[in-house]
Amino acid sequence: MIKDNFVSSTNTIWMIIGMTGQAIFSARFVLQWIYSEYRRESAIPMSFWYASIVGGATLFAYAIYRRDPVFLVGQAFGLFVYLRNIELRFRESRQAMESRSR
Template structure:
């Protein structure tokens, strides 16, 4: 197996994970019969984006690099907001 083949595999894996997030979102929405974006969507976005960013860096593609790098900031920010909201819910007194 050549280095190029391994990098192509990494690139395709990142893209597959990145695409898979839409399947997760679709299934979550169908289950509740309304639009939902589960937390796993953001994790898959981040991990798939970072793997794809790694591939783009290997390819030295500035367009691809900038798109994936900026996207990763958005995914991290959404995860931070979600976790802050979860912490606030767990710290607030329950209403009975």
């Protein structure tokens, strides 16, 4: 009985983690939409990439718990892409600051 309650509680906690990750991951599109409307052009804010990382990492953890190889590969590749885009944006900012200081 105690073991069944523990398993049920663990499953519930992981379900909440998975749903939270999905909510964060989905919210990034709302962030992008609002940012684009504000700028009056299609644009991707840094918050999109940060939400991608947080949501993707949370979903990756959930995929590990579920032992779902398809979900794992998809999220692992996505995390690589999100991190790379953040790196590129930081490089862009650094270069812009260097060119302004010259």
